[in-house]
Amino acid sequence: MHQNKGKTVAQCLKARTDYAKNGEKTENEELISSYACDKETVDQEFLLAKQEYLRITGRKQKGDIIAYQIRQSFKPGEITPEEANAVGYETAMRFTKGNHAFIVATHTDKAHIHNHIIFNSTNLNCDRKFRDSWFIALVLQKVSDIVCLEHALSVIKPRRPSERDNRNSYHRVSLRKELREHIDTILQEDTKNLNEFLKRLQESGYEIKNGKHISVRGKGQKRFIRLSSLGEGYTEEDIRKRILREDEICSEEYGKEAEKNQRKQQKIKQSSRGFDLLIDINKKMQEGKGRGYERWAKIYNVKQITKALLFLQEHGIRDYEELEKKTAETSERFDAVSKLIKEKEDKLHDIAALKMNIINFAKTKKIYDEYRDLRYDKDFFEAHREEITLYRASKEAFNRYKGKKLPKVRELSEQYREVLEEKRKLYSEYKEARKEMMDIKIAKQDIDRFLKTEEKQHQIDKNIAQEHVR
Missing domain, CATH: 3.30.930.30 (BirA Bifunctional Protein; domain 2)
Incomplete structure (x- = not known):
């Protein structure tokens, strides 16, 4: 901008x-x-x-x-x-x-x-x-x-190298690309057959020409485009297959790629913070995850609980009571800093509002005086409705300052600058307090889940032992 x-x-x-x-x-x-x-x-x-x-x-x-x-x-x-x-x-x-x-x-x-x-x-x-x-x-x-x-949202697939042209990336979207994207959108819906697909394409503004090859033309487009010229996945035969869901393998591969990207990003987040929440393996297995995932999740949880314990050791937290106390303290500190920032924001808003009202009052006073001299003439009011309304709003805002001297615009600007600087300094403290609180909370949740899992496993072992005795 x-x-x-x-x-x-x-x-x-x-x-x-x-x-x-x-x-x-x-x-x-x-x-x-x-x-x-x-x-x-x-x-x-x-x-x-x-x-x-x-x-x-x-x-x-x-x-x-x-x-x-x-x-x-x-x-x-x-x-x-x-x-x-x-x-x-x-x-x-x-x-x-x-x-x-x-x-x-x-x-x-x-x-x-x-x-x-x-x-x-x-x-x-x-x-x-x-x-x-x-x-x-x-x-x-x-x-x-x-x-x-x-967030499990779809993203635009990048074009394959064979589909890219020699121009730079900042070029106008081609008509063929628009058509391919529109076909993808229609096929994501429940389409029963090719005729229904063509009908929906026509309803969305495309002209259809049947013959040896099906061709389509969009609004403002001079020539028809053959479906067979759109490339793999967009020919008449390929569209029939996609309608019949014969492209499920491609969808599955895309899903695997998305999951791979998510796992990759998860690793990046872990390395930046040091540790993350433990995985609820039972819940994941109920969702249909395989045995391979279960093995990976167990190893992952061992690593995470080790990192959590090292984190607590580094911060001098030796027992569970101390962990609970530290969690409460960091939450209180974060809430206190957040409250201070909110107070600064409210103060900035009040200063800005007062400054605007003083400026509006000065700009519109002459017009309002003229309106009053004309004994509140209706035609004059209609011609200067905005200025008169601003004057009245400013005058009303000054009521809370009755008996007090209104500050000058320059003084308000300086005051605003000072409060803004205080707020900026608080933000660095806010980020630090938030990180400390999140790290402690994650460590506590991991310890809680680990202890719960251990207790559950201990109970299972106890039940098995009792069965053997019987």
């Missing part, structure tokens, strides 16, 4: 974030989440970070990028708006590595649920900018795909 001609950076940021936060698209702003900023004042916080960056570094680039936007769409009917927002938040957090403030606004006004993720080009420390590069889109795509797979 760049600064538009004839507009200030503040105006551009407000316009972009306001569009993302549109209440009609986000269910009255219920589907908006944020990181290191408040959704109500995100544009002002982004702007303050840029001003701080200029003060610290003294650098001002020509054609500067003020923010970045990510659009993340999901297959219709596959995800709830709440989960989509959580997926967007996780994607943004991994992509920015928690170094940039961002908001995630989930839009539900289209057939497909989609996220608008906007993150500040300036980092939280206000001393660096986001490093953009030619292949950054591929990195983002990979991060998004990994998060989606972890």
